[in-house]
Amino acid sequence: MTSLVEFSAVSKTYGGIPALTDVSLTIEAGAVHAILGENGAGKSTLMKLLAGVITPNGGTIKVDGVERHFATPRDATALGIVCMFQELSLMPHLTVRDNLLLGDGGPMLRLIRGAAVKAVRASLDSVGGSHIGLSSLVSELPLADRQLVEIAKAIHRRPRLLILDEATAALTAERVETVFAVIRKLRDEGCAILFISHRMYEIDAVADRVSVFRNGRHVETFAAGTRNRDEMIGLMVGQPLTELFPPRVAGPAMSVAPLLSGRGLSWERGLDAVDFDVRPGEIIGLGGLDGQGQQYLMHAVFGVLKGVQGTLTLDGKPLGGVTPRRAKAPGVDIALVPEDRKTEGLILDMSIGENLSLAGLSRKPYGLTKAAGPADVAVARLTERLEIKLKSLDDPVKVLSGGNQQKVVLAKWLALSPRCLLLMDPTRGIDVRTKAQIYRLLQELAGEGLAIILQSTDYEELIHLCHRIYVFYRGRVVREMSGDEVTPDALIAAALNAHSNTAST
Structure with missing residues (x-):
């Protein structure tokens, strides 16, 4: 050469x-x-x-x-x-x-x-x-x-x-x-x-x-x-990293009532009669080829889309007329981490501290100038728990690395103590150490009873982190997978709607 x-x-x-x-x-x-x-x-x-x-x-x-x-x-x-x-x-x-x-x-x-x-x-x-x-x-x-x-x-x-x-x-x-x-x-x-x-x-x-x-x-x-x-x-x-994916916490029994359910969710531009359930302490995955409806489901659950048909239920009760403000409100407590942190998750020219406070603004009548309260204490604890590397909360968030920016997006929502966390490709473009930290955090959160819906373009994340996986094709769920049937080959076959149970060898 x-x-x-x-x-x-x-x-x-x-x-x-x-x-x-x-x-x-x-x-x-x-x-x-x-x-x-x-x-x-x-x-x-x-x-x-x-x-x-x-x-x-x-x-x-x-x-x-x-x-x-x-x-x-x-x-x-x-x-x-x-x-x-x-x-x-x-x-x-x-x-x-x-x-x-x-x-x-x-x-x-x-x-x-x-x-x-x-x-x-x-x-x-x-x-x-x-x-x-x-x-x-x-x-x-x-x-x-x-x-x-x-x-x-x-x-x-x-x-x-x-x-x-x-x-x-x-x-x-x-x-x-x-x-x-x-x-x-x-x-x-x-x-x-x-x-x-x-x-x-x-x-x-x-x-x-x-x-x-x-x-x-x-x-x-x-x-x-x-x-x-x-x-x-x-x-x-600079040292061995023994586990990229931590041991998966035990999921809830199927007899446990779902925290959040969807039935017949449809949207003319990309959802077709989607049913799903997620239980407290469960991580469910959304897989499939890109653009098959996974992202639309996340947006529908968080109330971003208009004109969605079907029903959402929380704790077995109908959750009608959901909007982002209502989704994150106390008593509902749904959080969404979007797929593009720089344009949808952060305001880059604002400080790290201000970005950490953004999700809770509707709970603070005086906005960012309100005196520190429980949510602010939670932010400080999460900054430490997520190992966010920063010099000062007053620095603009754009000075942080991509991995630390993603941790800020996670922390701003976790500070509100959500019951259901929606994650859209949460480790896109971040380094292996930060991925391992986020994977460990997700298992800890599931162990604490948080319901998590994970949409990922990385099939290894779906395989190693999720208790169940819904595979999408043309706006529909074409297969639900769990346990030993979840393999790379089976995921790819389902994503192509090939209905194959081929196991990886």
Whole structure:
């Protein structure tokens, strides 16, 4: 293989604090090079240096054997370096077509360039986005479709080095495989792919080489398949992590009355006569291919959707006319952790403390200025329990890592002592240590009697955390699974509506 990019003793500091220290690394053409590390390990800094967003304080970066200095992202793009950051860069009020064509020329030129439009259509189709209309506004797309558009945007630029940061975090297994097929095709054509993911099975599936970073330093590079998952996790965290998934707490007996039930829940845009039950102390999962109705069910239960037919019951009594305000009100006590923490779960420019208080504003007549009360004490305790790493509650929440931001979203709802917790892909794009902390927390909460509904695009989470799983297909529950019948193969078969009981071997 040919060396495309070489880092030699590269360092980067922010205000005297090291983000990367003396990093030497080679990225080869025609290979998928995975970068592993916890949040804060230096992965994002490495990407930003390659993308021309920042410049190093020391060391050299060579491309094709020639030392390069990227003053702007345009300098990197001119050399064929294309980066897809974890935080989506799409313009929400533009169409999909215009987002994909940004940078291809002036607006009028783009509109009349039929060949260019065909090319972006082909790029979108290649990553599994054939169902996405080019004239659709990005703001109207679900998160998973926005992520597909982001990937297509990167591929459309015909990169020599494609950097993917959590590119598949919002995608289901079927769409991940489609993206992987594109990655392999690009690799075989000589493209170098720098692949960052916190999903270990994705690393196993697509990587040729793996580099581990910890505390801003390059720890080790090795051929994929020469280290097992436990060894890789140990390199990332600096010590063995004995259990990613903690032992599952015993679920309630089926004879226990449900806390929350739905019967015949229908919504014209994506739910078709859905029935479900969740009991105190039970974790139920919502699985299936992305966009099959799982997210709509969560929104229906929390009262976000209008025009939902069917009945919800709480403690055996009808829960009519539910709205978000009523859902979180005392006596109902339902909490929703949305799938996109940055746009739906947090107000990034507000302080950590203010964000922690947001869910309880309707219970505080004087808003954020009200004197500290029981909920504020609960927030302080949860900050400690969730091990949220922060300097001050007065700092803006945007300065926290993705994992700590997600913990803030969890804490703001747990401070209200909910009886039912709705979780939408709660570990998307966060590191393995933080995942383990959240998994342990969910088991503890279930053990304390909290009813939990978990919608996840990660089938390992559904398998290891849930007592029962409802699998969705075209807005309907096509299978309910529990116990030994829950295997990766069975989940995938049910998601495809294949009605297979195939067991994993």
